[in-house]
Amino acid sequence: MAAVETALKDIMSAIEGTIGVALVDYNSGMALGTIGGGSDLDLNVAAAGNTDVVRAKLRAMELLNLNEAIEDILISLSTQYHLIRPLTSRTGKGLFLYLALDRNRANLAMARHQLKKVEADLEV
Template sequence: MPGIDECLLEAMTVNGARGAAVIEWTSGLALGMVGETRDDDPETTAAETAELARLAAEQTAFAAFVEKQDKNTATNTATDPDTAEVAEADTGAGAAGDSPVEDVIVTTRTCYHLLRFVDTAFDSGVFLYLWLDRREGNLALARIRLRDLARRLALV
């Protein structure tokens, strides 16, 4: 399992990557950053990005939809025992600290900004941030790579 530095260096291998960070969204503290930052101010970049992550993660509108999905899944699994394991694996139901939001994507005319929440064994609000050049980056592939990095990231 890669640590923060290895994870960030791997994130920078994504086509079009301009910058990457691991940020704690409750405090706005960057645990690690590589590449470029907006206006050459890493603290402001981390704080503003954390604010966006916090807004998305704490929205009850997203959580209500997930709860409704989980109730539907629970009803389906009760009636169809063959799909019980698959349904639980797909929704992540029962995992500690699950955020209803997996990732946040902001697009501008020149860039993609991806925020991917990291599930940890302890209660934390950590996410990976990847800044991509829109002309060189592939949004779908970047999301897949960021998802894989978030799963493998070892936070000590």
């Protein structure tokens, strides 16, 4: 099992094209840990903003009576991919991983695969 800081570092180094990564509590909108980002991407602002995305999708699923779990949410921008992955473990309930990728350097399929692998080992 990997601790939060170790898991975020693993994501930064293992996933090609990573701009930044955060572990976020979608009940509060607070980032519990961040690595990367910078002047072009404030991960704390991204954490709060993407909390609204997760909440809206959960609300829509409830209204549609969809009794399923979100595997991930992808937002495609012209130069970036933003990937949101709600944690499914018992200890990760209410949390999601947020990953920002450089679209020109990233392999989206590999990024999703790696993120799933890190999530499985994450200890919160």
